[in-house]
Amino acid sequence: MIQLDFFDKDIVSTLLPINTMKPDKVFFLVDKRIITGKEVRQLSEAIENMLPEIDLEFKPVDVDDFEDIYREAVDVIKKNNGEEIYVDLTGGTELMSACGFRAALQYDVIPIHVDVRREKVFNVSTGEIIKPTEHISLEDCLTAVGAKRLKDSHDIPAEEEFDRILAMGEVLFHNVNAWQKLYQHLANSVGGKNQMTARIKLDNFGRDSKGVKRLCEAFAEYGFWKEVEEGQYEFAASKYKRYMTTFGTWLELYIYIKAKEVFGDAELGVVIDWYDADNVDTQDNEIDVLVMKKSVPIFISCKMRKPVSSDLYEVGYLAERLGGGKAKALLATTFPVKELGTSPKRMYQRMKKLKIGLIETDSFKDTSAAEVFNHALQMTE
Numbered sequence: 001m002i003q004l005d006f007f008d009k010d011i012v013s014t015l016l017p018i019n020t021m022k023p024d025k026v027f028f029l030v031d032k033r034i035i036t037g038k039e040v041r042q043l044s045e046a047i048e049n050m051l052p053e054i055d056l057e058f059k060p061v062d063v064d065d066f067e068d069i070y071r072e073a074v075d076v077i078k079k080n081n082g083e084e085i086y087v088d089l090t091g092g093t094e095l096m097s098a099c100g101f102r103a104a105l106q107y108d109v110i111p112i113h114v115d116v117r118r119e120k121v122f123n124v125s126t127g128e129i130i131k132p133t134e135h136i137s138l139e140d141c142l143t144a145v146g147a148k149r150l151k152d153s154h155d156i157p158a159e160e161e162f163d164r165i166l167a168m169g170e171v172l173f174h175n176v177n178a179w180q181k182l183y184q185h186l187a188n189s190v191g192g193k194n195q196m197t198a199r200i201k202l203d204n205f206g207r208d209s210k211g212v213k214r215l216c217e218a219f220a221e222y223g224f225w226k227e228v229e230e231g232q233y234e235f236a237a238s239k240y241k242r243y244m245t246t247f248g249t250w251l252e253l254y255i256y257i258k259a260k261e262v263f264g265d266a267e268l269g270v271v272i273d274w275y276d277a278d279n280v281d282t283q284d285n286e287i288d289v290l291v292m293k294k295s296v297p298i299f300i301s302c303k304m305r306k307p308v309s310s311d312l313y314e315v316g317y318l319a320e321r322l323g324g325g326k327a328k329a330l331l332a333t334t335f336p337v338k339e340l341g342t343s344p345k346r347m348y349q350r351m352k353k354l355k356i357g358l359i360e361t362d363s364f365k366d367t368s369a370a371e372v373f374n375h376a377l378q379m380t381e
Helices: 011-021 038-050 066-079 094-106 138-144 159-173 176-189 202-221 238-244 249-263 309-326 347-354 369-378
Strands: 002-006 025-031 055-061 085-088 110-115 120-123 129-132 148-152 197-199 225-229 232-235 266-273 286-293 296-303 328-333 357-360
Touching: 002 011, 002 066, 002 094, 011 038, 011 085, 011 110, 011 120, 011 129, 011 138, 011 309, 025 038, 025 066, 038 055, 038 138, 055 066, 066 085, 066 094, 085 094, 094 110, 138 286, 159 176, 159 202, 159 249, 176 197, 176 202, 202 225, 202 232, 232 238, 238 249, 249 266, 249 286, 249 296, 249 328, 249 369, 286 328, 296 309, 309 328, 309 347, 328 369, 347 357, 357 369
Parallel strands: 002 025, 002 085, 025 055, 085 110, 296 328, 328 357
Antiparallel strands: 110 120, 120 129, 148 266, 197 232, 225 232, 266 286, 286 296
16 A cells, blocks of 8 residues: 655654554655755654554655646656555645645545544545544654653652652642742752751741641651651652652642543653754753643643743743644643733733643642643643
């Protein structure tokens, strides 16, 4: 079976039709200016990882010349006369899709399109459903854009720890100011690699002393440390010490655990080497929580503090950089963003305009995790 495709930097639109249809050979029409570039090499690697036996051929075209695109599409069809041929219209420019559709109709081959949301491949001419989609993985996306996962920046919690982490997180979210003071004290006073005890003098925390006391008691109640003598605490594990000396980790852990309830496959604190992907060296290389839903990457940025406008642009930029136009960006926060104001200049209205979904941690009190995430994803439509 032969498939004619058009190169697209929207990774989902490029990989999903091939992984689903599983052709023996794919002919890609590619902008002649990048035919020998790293984009093509990266895409080849991703496709060959998915389908090791596949045969790939890339043909250069002038992407602004209708007749050149059409001529090359027709050439592929004619040279493979007698084969089962599909022309994939999911990716590529509008001009490429128009040329592909014209060639498919004229030479009686099947034009197809993948509806990502409905998870179906359609015959564009008849509307007939050909088959359900077979989803791509996060690793496929990373490979196709040339990005590499360097490491997980956080200690991944075990499933048996989930309930304790969720409970502790909820205590912290309602005592953010006290947590910031306690975290700063811990980060400054127990930085030694082998130091597993911390001393807390409540008098040092002023008006936050009651809140700090509540947090110290909660950390002990949920097993993250124990009080060995008055005001002296011993961490239950090195991992917990690391959790307790990083301010925003608890929100990331909380959202990661909630995401696993809904999506199954979730990644926490993924650090990506973007430089190999596009030679743009930036500091924005860590994704707090990353999930895949029906082949669509979903990026979740977690802000323990009140979010600001730059946070929105950061998560939107990261999503588009890795996932293309179909990727989704969400922002999770402990702050009641929807109550901050309703004018178009306010945060919530700006998020809706930028199509960035909002997750407020208080939403999980009365709503299932699935509903919270679905509502946030609706904001991205």
